[in-house]
Amino acid sequence: MTETIETIRYTADVVVTTTDGYVLLIERGWDPFKGQWALPGGHVDPGETSRAAAARELAEEAGVHATSEELTQVGVFDEPNRDPRGRYVTVVYHLTVIPGTIVEAGDDATRAEWWPLGDLPQLAFDHAAILRSCVTQAVRDGE
Template structure:
Protein backbone atom coordinates (compact mmCIF):
# COMPACT_ATOMS: atom_id res chain seq x y z
CA UNK A 1 0.00 0.00 0.00
CA UNK A 2 1.39 3.36 -1.02
CA UNK A 3 1.41 6.29 1.38
CA UNK A 4 2.47 8.77 -1.28
CA UNK A 5 0.62 12.06 -1.41
CA UNK A 6 0.46 14.43 -4.31
CA UNK A 7 -0.22 18.13 -4.26
CA UNK A 8 -2.02 20.07 -6.95
CA UNK A 9 0.47 22.10 -8.96
CA UNK A 10 -0.68 24.95 -11.18
CA UNK A 11 1.35 25.94 -14.24
CA UNK A 12 1.80 29.61 -15.13
CA UNK A 13 3.91 31.90 -17.30
CA UNK A 14 5.15 35.44 -16.60
CA UNK A 15 6.82 38.05 -18.80
CA UNK A 16 9.46 40.64 -17.91
CA UNK A 17 9.15 43.34 -20.57
CA UNK A 18 12.10 45.71 -20.43
CA UNK A 19 12.51 48.84 -22.54
CA UNK A 20 15.73 49.93 -24.20
CA UNK A 21 15.98 52.68 -21.56
CA UNK A 22 15.72 50.26 -18.59
CA UNK A 23 12.08 50.39 -17.58
CA UNK A 24 9.92 47.35 -16.82
CA UNK A 25 6.22 46.88 -17.51
CA UNK A 26 4.11 46.04 -14.46
CA UNK A 27 0.38 45.50 -14.07
CA UNK A 28 -1.65 46.49 -11.05
CA UNK A 29 -3.61 43.46 -9.93
CA UNK A 30 -7.37 43.78 -9.76
CA UNK A 31 -7.97 40.57 -7.81
CA UNK A 32 -6.70 38.61 -4.84
CA UNK A 33 -4.21 37.55 -3.88
CA UNK A 34 -2.31 40.83 -3.79
CA UNK A 35 -5.17 42.98 -5.19
CA UNK A 36 -3.88 46.49 -5.88
CA UNK A 37 -0.24 45.43 -5.92
CA UNK A 38 2.08 45.58 -8.91
CA UNK A 39 3.12 42.38 -10.66
CA UNK A 40 4.49 41.05 -13.91
CA UNK A 41 2.02 40.29 -16.68
CA UNK A 42 1.27 36.58 -16.69
CA UNK A 43 -1.16 33.86 -15.87
CA UNK A 44 -2.20 30.26 -16.24
CA UNK A 45 -1.07 28.05 -19.08
CA UNK A 46 -4.18 26.73 -20.85
CA UNK A 47 -4.60 23.03 -21.73
CA UNK A 48 -2.64 22.19 -24.88
CA UNK A 49 -0.66 25.45 -24.70
CA UNK A 50 3.08 25.91 -24.15
CA UNK A 51 4.28 28.27 -21.44
CA UNK A 52 5.86 30.47 -24.13
CA UNK A 53 2.54 30.78 -25.99
CA UNK A 54 0.75 31.45 -22.70
CA UNK A 55 3.25 34.19 -21.84
CA UNK A 56 2.63 35.93 -25.18
CA UNK A 57 -1.16 35.55 -24.81
CA UNK A 58 -1.23 36.84 -21.22
CA UNK A 59 1.02 39.79 -22.15
CA UNK A 60 -1.43 40.82 -24.89
CA UNK A 61 -4.52 40.25 -22.72
CA UNK A 62 -3.23 42.21 -19.74
CA UNK A 63 -1.22 45.03 -21.38
CA UNK A 64 -2.18 45.25 -25.07
CA UNK A 65 1.49 44.59 -25.89
CA UNK A 66 1.82 41.97 -28.60
CA UNK A 67 4.80 39.69 -29.19
CA UNK A 68 5.17 36.48 -31.11
CA UNK A 69 5.99 33.59 -28.76
CA UNK A 70 9.36 33.07 -30.48
CA UNK A 71 10.35 36.64 -29.53
CA UNK A 72 10.29 35.70 -25.84
CA UNK A 73 13.51 34.50 -24.23
CA UNK A 74 13.20 32.08 -21.32
CA UNK A 75 14.58 33.43 -18.05
CA UNK A 76 13.95 30.38 -15.89
CA UNK A 77 11.53 28.34 -13.84
CA UNK A 78 10.37 29.60 -10.46
CA UNK A 79 8.88 26.95 -8.22
CA UNK A 80 9.29 27.94 -4.57
CA UNK A 81 6.63 26.03 -2.66
CA UNK A 82 5.42 29.21 -0.93
CA UNK A 83 5.55 31.63 -3.88
CA UNK A 84 1.74 31.93 -4.06
CA UNK A 85 -0.68 31.93 -1.10
CA UNK A 86 -3.30 30.03 -3.16
CA UNK A 87 -1.19 26.89 -3.28
CA UNK A 88 1.64 25.42 -5.33
CA UNK A 89 2.36 27.40 -8.51
CA UNK A 90 5.22 26.79 -10.90
CA UNK A 91 5.94 29.55 -13.39
CA UNK A 92 8.20 29.75 -16.40
CA UNK A 93 9.36 33.33 -16.87
CA UNK A 94 10.27 34.99 -20.15
CA UNK A 95 11.92 38.26 -21.10
CA UNK A 96 11.20 40.64 -23.97
CA UNK A 97 13.05 43.85 -24.86
CA UNK A 98 11.03 46.61 -26.54
CA UNK A 99 11.54 50.20 -27.60
CA UNK A 100 11.03 52.81 -24.89
CA UNK A 101 8.02 54.47 -26.56
CA UNK A 102 5.86 51.32 -26.76
CA UNK A 103 2.39 52.10 -25.37
CA UNK A 104 0.65 49.71 -22.98
CA UNK A 105 -2.97 49.68 -21.81
CA UNK A 106 -4.67 47.71 -19.02
CA UNK A 107 -6.90 44.85 -20.03
CA UNK A 108 -8.27 41.56 -18.75
CA UNK A 109 -7.46 41.33 -15.02
CA UNK A 110 -5.17 44.38 -14.83
CA UNK A 111 -6.62 47.61 -13.43
CA UNK A 112 -3.56 49.63 -14.47
CA UNK A 113 -0.26 49.23 -16.29
CA UNK A 114 2.85 51.31 -15.88
CA UNK A 115 6.44 51.40 -17.07
CA UNK A 116 8.67 51.56 -13.97
CA UNK A 117 12.38 52.43 -13.90
CA UNK A 118 14.35 49.32 -12.99
CA UNK A 119 16.23 51.48 -10.48
CA UNK A 120 13.01 52.54 -8.68
CA UNK A 121 10.54 49.65 -8.63
CA UNK A 122 7.52 49.57 -6.31
CA UNK A 123 7.02 46.58 -4.03
CA UNK A 124 5.88 43.72 -6.28
CA UNK A 125 3.66 40.71 -5.62
CA UNK A 126 4.71 37.09 -5.31
CA UNK A 127 8.40 36.45 -6.13
CA UNK A 128 8.33 38.84 -9.07
CA UNK A 129 11.27 40.89 -7.72
CA UNK A 130 13.39 37.70 -8.01
CA UNK A 131 12.12 37.10 -11.56
CA UNK A 132 12.92 40.69 -12.57
CA UNK A 133 16.41 40.37 -11.05
CA UNK A 134 17.02 37.13 -12.96
CA UNK A 135 15.81 38.66 -16.23
CA UNK A 136 17.95 41.76 -15.88
CA UNK A 137 21.02 39.70 -14.96
CA UNK A 138 20.45 37.61 -18.10
CA UNK A 139 20.31 40.70 -20.34
CA UNK A 140 23.52 42.33 -19.06
Template sequence: MTENTTTSATIRYTADVVALTPGGNVLLIERGRPPFEGAWALPGGHLDDAEAPHTAGARELAEETGVHVNVGDLHQIGAWDQPGRDPRGRYITFAYMVTVPDGTPVTAGDDARNARWWPLNALPEQLAFDHADIINAAVTPTP
Protein backbone atom coordinates in the same frame (compact mmCIF):
# COMPACT_ATOMS: atom_id res chain seq x y z
CA MET B 1 1.05 -3.08 8.98
CA THR B 2 1.97 0.51 8.12
CA GLU B 3 -0.34 2.28 5.74
CA ASN B 4 1.31 4.35 3.02
CA THR B 5 -0.64 7.59 2.80
CA THR B 6 0.99 9.92 0.36
CA THR B 7 -0.78 12.91 -0.98
CA SER B 8 0.14 14.82 -4.05
CA ALA B 9 -0.44 18.51 -4.33
CA THR B 10 -1.98 19.89 -7.47
CA ILE B 11 0.67 21.77 -9.38
CA ARG B 12 -0.44 24.71 -11.49
CA TYR B 13 1.66 26.22 -14.24
CA THR B 14 1.91 29.87 -15.16
CA ALA B 15 3.99 32.08 -17.43
CA ASP B 16 5.28 35.55 -16.55
CA VAL B 17 6.88 38.09 -18.88
CA VAL B 18 9.55 40.68 -18.09
CA ALA B 19 8.96 43.24 -20.86
CA LEU B 20 11.86 45.69 -20.97
CA THR B 21 12.66 48.78 -23.03
CA PRO B 22 16.13 49.80 -24.19
CA GLY B 23 15.71 52.91 -22.01
CA GLY B 24 15.60 50.82 -18.83
CA ASN B 25 11.90 50.43 -18.06
CA VAL B 26 9.92 47.32 -17.11
CA LEU B 27 6.21 46.77 -17.67
CA LEU B 28 4.17 45.99 -14.56
CA ILE B 29 0.47 45.52 -13.91
CA GLU B 30 -1.53 46.39 -10.82
CA ARG B 31 -3.32 43.20 -9.81
CA GLY B 32 -7.11 43.45 -9.85
CA ARG B 33 -7.83 40.34 -7.78
CA PRO B 34 -6.37 38.27 -4.93
CA PRO B 35 -3.82 37.23 -4.08
CA PHE B 36 -1.85 40.46 -3.84
CA GLU B 37 -4.80 42.52 -5.07
CA GLY B 38 -3.62 46.10 -5.65
CA ALA B 39 0.07 45.11 -5.74
CA TRP B 40 2.28 45.53 -8.78
CA ALA B 41 3.35 42.40 -10.63
CA LEU B 42 4.68 41.11 -13.91
CA PRO B 43 2.11 40.38 -16.59
CA GLY B 44 1.36 36.69 -16.62
CA GLY B 45 -1.07 33.96 -15.77
CA HIS B 46 -2.18 30.37 -16.07
CA LEU B 47 -1.41 28.14 -19.01
CA ASP B 48 -4.49 26.96 -20.87
CA ASP B 49 -4.91 23.23 -21.52
CA ALA B 50 -2.36 22.02 -24.10
CA GLU B 51 -0.80 25.52 -24.30
CA ALA B 52 2.99 25.90 -24.36
CA PRO B 53 4.42 28.21 -21.68
CA HIS B 54 5.91 30.71 -24.14
CA THR B 55 2.58 30.91 -25.98
CA ALA B 56 0.82 31.57 -22.66
CA GLY B 57 3.35 34.28 -21.85
CA ALA B 58 2.71 36.14 -25.10
CA ARG B 59 -1.07 35.71 -24.70
CA GLU B 60 -1.11 36.95 -21.09
CA LEU B 61 1.11 39.94 -21.97
CA ALA B 62 -1.36 40.95 -24.68
CA GLU B 63 -4.47 40.33 -22.54
CA GLU B 64 -3.21 42.25 -19.51
CA THR B 65 -1.29 45.10 -21.15
CA GLY B 66 -2.26 45.32 -24.82
CA VAL B 67 1.39 44.69 -25.81
CA HIS B 68 1.65 42.12 -28.60
CA VAL B 69 4.93 40.30 -29.23
CA ASN B 70 5.95 37.39 -31.40
CA VAL B 71 6.27 34.19 -29.39
CA GLY B 72 9.71 33.69 -30.94
CA ASP B 73 10.92 36.97 -29.41
CA LEU B 74 10.41 35.67 -25.86
CA HIS B 75 13.58 34.37 -24.20
CA GLN B 76 13.16 32.05 -21.24
CA ILE B 77 15.09 33.23 -18.19
CA GLY B 78 14.11 30.38 -15.90
CA ALA B 79 11.45 28.57 -13.94
CA TRP B 80 10.46 29.55 -10.42
CA ASP B 81 9.13 26.63 -8.41
CA GLN B 82 9.82 27.38 -4.75
CA PRO B 83 7.04 25.92 -2.58
CA GLY B 84 5.08 28.74 -0.95
CA ARG B 85 5.78 31.28 -3.70
CA ASP B 86 2.03 31.60 -4.20
CA PRO B 87 -0.46 31.56 -1.31
CA ARG B 88 -3.03 29.70 -3.45
CA GLY B 89 -0.96 26.52 -3.54
CA ARG B 90 1.83 24.96 -5.57
CA TYR B 91 2.62 27.09 -8.62
CA ILE B 92 5.48 26.81 -11.05
CA THR B 93 6.06 29.72 -13.38
CA PHE B 94 8.08 29.90 -16.56
CA ALA B 95 9.57 33.38 -16.83
CA TYR B 96 10.39 35.06 -20.12
CA MET B 97 12.03 38.28 -21.16
CA VAL B 98 11.31 40.41 -24.21
CA THR B 99 12.56 43.81 -25.31
CA VAL B 100 10.08 46.23 -26.88
CA PRO B 101 10.63 49.76 -28.19
CA ASP B 102 10.68 52.71 -25.81
CA GLY B 103 7.27 54.41 -25.75
CA THR B 104 5.32 51.22 -26.46
CA PRO B 105 1.74 52.08 -25.41
CA VAL B 106 0.05 49.94 -22.77
CA THR B 107 -3.60 49.45 -21.85
CA ALA B 108 -4.71 47.51 -18.79
CA GLY B 109 -7.02 44.62 -19.56
CA ASP B 110 -8.27 41.26 -18.28
CA ASP B 111 -7.55 41.10 -14.52
CA ALA B 112 -5.12 44.06 -14.46
CA ARG B 113 -6.39 47.28 -12.86
CA ASN B 114 -3.57 49.30 -14.32
CA ALA B 115 -0.52 48.78 -16.50
CA ARG B 116 2.47 51.06 -16.74
CA TRP B 117 6.17 51.30 -17.41
CA TRP B 118 8.42 51.59 -14.35
CA PRO B 119 12.09 52.63 -14.36
CA LEU B 120 14.19 49.66 -13.26
CA ASN B 121 15.91 51.91 -10.72
CA ALA B 122 12.59 53.06 -9.18
CA LEU B 123 10.38 49.98 -8.89
CA PRO B 124 7.54 49.78 -6.36
CA GLU B 125 8.87 48.91 -2.91
CA GLN B 126 6.99 45.60 -2.80
CA LEU B 127 6.14 43.46 -5.81
CA ALA B 128 3.71 40.54 -5.78
CA PHE B 129 4.91 36.95 -5.48
CA ASP B 130 8.64 36.59 -6.21
CA HIS B 131 8.54 38.97 -9.16
CA ALA B 132 11.41 41.11 -7.85
CA ASP B 133 13.63 38.01 -8.08
CA ILE B 134 12.43 37.30 -11.61
CA ILE B 135 13.13 40.88 -12.74
CA ASN B 136 16.55 40.71 -11.12
CA ALA B 137 17.34 37.50 -13.01
CA ALA B 138 16.24 39.11 -16.29
CA VAL B 139 18.45 42.17 -15.94
CA THR B 140 21.51 40.57 -14.31
CA PRO B 141 24.06 39.46 -16.88
CA THR B 142 24.94 35.78 -16.72
CA PRO B 143 28.64 34.94 -16.46
Protein backbone atom coordinates in the same frame (compact mmCIF):
# COMPACT_ATOMS: atom_id res chain seq x y z
CA MET C 1 2.96 5.07 4.51
CA THR C 2 0.50 7.67 3.23
CA GLU C 3 1.44 9.51 0.07
CA THR C 4 0.41 13.15 -0.28
CA ILE C 5 -0.58 14.23 -3.75
CA GLU C 6 0.18 17.86 -4.47
CA THR C 7 -1.70 19.85 -7.07
CA ILE C 8 0.71 21.90 -9.15
CA ARG C 9 -0.50 24.74 -11.31
CA TYR C 10 1.39 25.81 -14.43
CA THR C 11 1.83 29.50 -15.28
CA ALA C 12 3.89 31.81 -17.47
CA ASP C 13 5.15 35.32 -16.68
CA VAL C 14 6.83 37.96 -18.84
CA VAL C 15 9.51 40.49 -17.98
CA VAL C 16 9.21 43.28 -20.57
CA THR C 17 11.97 45.87 -20.53
CA THR C 18 12.74 48.86 -22.69
CA THR C 19 16.12 49.63 -24.16
CA ASP C 20 16.34 52.67 -21.85
CA GLY C 21 15.86 50.85 -18.53
CA TYR C 22 12.14 50.54 -17.79
CA VAL C 23 10.08 47.46 -16.92
CA LEU C 24 6.40 46.84 -17.57
CA LEU C 25 4.29 46.15 -14.48
CA ILE C 26 0.58 45.56 -14.09
CA GLU C 27 -1.54 46.37 -11.07
CA ARG C 28 -3.45 43.27 -10.04
CA GLY C 29 -7.22 43.55 -10.05
CA TRP C 30 -7.83 40.26 -8.22
CA ASP C 31 -6.61 38.51 -5.10
CA PRO C 32 -4.14 37.39 -4.16
CA PHE C 33 -2.24 40.66 -4.01
CA LYS C 34 -5.12 42.76 -5.36
CA GLY C 35 -3.89 46.34 -5.90
CA GLN C 36 -0.21 45.36 -5.92
CA TRP C 37 2.18 45.53 -8.86
CA ALA C 38 3.30 42.40 -10.68
CA LEU C 39 4.72 41.11 -13.91
CA PRO C 40 2.19 40.26 -16.62
CA GLY C 41 1.37 36.57 -16.66
CA GLY C 42 -1.09 33.86 -15.84
CA HIS C 43 -2.20 30.28 -16.24
CA VAL C 44 -1.18 28.10 -19.15
CA ASP C 45 -4.37 26.86 -20.83
CA PRO C 46 -4.90 23.19 -21.77
CA GLY C 47 -3.08 22.39 -25.02
CA GLU C 48 -1.04 25.60 -24.83
CA THR C 49 2.72 25.98 -24.38
CA SER C 50 4.07 28.27 -21.68
CA ARG C 51 5.61 30.48 -24.38
CA ALA C 52 2.25 30.86 -26.14
CA ALA C 53 0.57 31.55 -22.78
CA ALA C 54 3.14 34.24 -22.00
CA ALA C 55 2.47 36.00 -25.31
CA ARG C 56 -1.30 35.71 -24.81
CA GLU C 57 -1.20 36.99 -21.21
CA LEU C 58 1.03 39.91 -22.22
CA ALA C 59 -1.52 40.97 -24.86
CA GLU C 60 -4.52 40.43 -22.54
CA GLU C 61 -3.12 42.19 -19.47
CA ALA C 62 -1.01 44.95 -20.99
CA GLY C 63 -1.99 45.31 -24.64
CA VAL C 64 1.54 44.46 -25.82
CA HIS C 65 1.47 42.10 -28.78
CA ALA C 66 4.47 39.88 -29.44
CA THR C 67 4.81 36.54 -31.14
CA SER C 68 5.84 33.65 -28.95
CA GLU C 69 9.07 33.43 -30.97
CA GLU C 70 10.04 36.93 -29.80
CA LEU C 71 10.10 35.80 -26.16
CA THR C 72 13.33 34.50 -24.63
CA GLN C 73 13.06 32.01 -21.78
CA VAL C 74 14.64 33.24 -18.55
CA GLY C 75 13.98 30.24 -16.33
CA VAL C 76 11.59 28.22 -14.23
CA PHE C 77 10.55 29.43 -10.78
CA ASP C 78 9.11 26.74 -8.53
CA GLU C 79 9.66 27.61 -4.89
CA PRO C 80 6.91 25.80 -2.95
CA ASN C 81 5.58 28.94 -1.22
CA ARG C 82 5.81 31.47 -4.04
CA ASP C 83 2.01 31.79 -4.26
CA PRO C 84 -0.42 31.81 -1.31
CA ARG C 85 -3.03 29.85 -3.34
CA GLY C 86 -0.85 26.73 -3.43
CA ARG C 87 1.91 25.26 -5.55
CA TYR C 88 2.53 27.26 -8.73
CA VAL C 89 5.35 26.65 -11.17
CA THR C 90 6.02 29.44 -13.65
CA VAL C 91 8.16 29.67 -16.75
CA VAL C 92 9.42 33.22 -17.21
CA TYR C 93 10.15 34.90 -20.52
CA HIS C 94 11.82 38.19 -21.45
CA LEU C 95 11.00 40.68 -24.17
CA THR C 96 12.82 43.93 -24.95
CA VAL C 97 10.81 46.70 -26.62
CA ILE C 98 11.52 50.24 -27.72
CA PRO C 99 10.88 53.19 -25.37
CA GLY C 100 7.40 54.61 -25.76
CA THR C 101 5.72 51.28 -26.44
CA ILE C 102 2.05 51.85 -25.63
CA VAL C 103 0.54 49.72 -22.85
CA GLU C 104 -3.11 49.35 -21.93
CA ALA C 105 -4.44 47.39 -18.95
CA GLY C 106 -6.93 44.63 -19.64
CA ASP C 107 -8.23 41.32 -18.33
CA ASP C 108 -7.41 41.11 -14.60
CA ALA C 109 -5.03 44.11 -14.61
CA THR C 110 -6.39 47.47 -13.44
CA ARG C 111 -3.34 49.42 -14.65
CA ALA C 112 -0.28 48.79 -16.82
CA GLU C 113 2.68 51.14 -16.53
CA TRP C 114 6.38 51.48 -17.25
CA TRP C 115 8.56 51.71 -14.13
CA PRO C 116 12.26 52.66 -13.99
CA LEU C 117 14.29 49.59 -13.04
CA GLY C 118 16.01 51.62 -10.32
CA ASP C 119 12.77 52.77 -8.64
CA LEU C 120 10.30 49.89 -8.39
CA PRO C 121 7.33 49.46 -6.06
CA GLN C 122 6.95 46.39 -3.88
CA LEU C 123 6.06 43.50 -6.17
CA ALA C 124 3.57 40.68 -5.64
CA PHE C 125 4.52 37.02 -5.36
CA ASP C 126 8.26 36.43 -5.99
CA HIS C 127 8.32 38.85 -8.91
CA ALA C 128 11.16 40.95 -7.43
CA ALA C 129 13.37 37.83 -7.41
CA ILE C 130 12.26 36.95 -10.95
CA LEU C 131 13.08 40.47 -12.15
CA ARG C 132 16.52 40.36 -10.47
CA SER C 133 17.24 37.03 -12.15
CA CYS C 134 16.22 38.38 -15.55
CA VAL C 135 18.34 41.54 -15.19
CA THR C 136 21.33 39.49 -13.97
CA GLN C 137 20.99 37.14 -16.95
CA ALA C 138 20.75 40.09 -19.38
CA VAL C 139 23.91 41.64 -17.92
CA ARG C 140 25.70 38.29 -18.13
CA ASP C 141 24.60 37.92 -21.77
CA GLY C 142 25.83 41.44 -22.59
CA GLU C 143 22.40 42.95 -23.35
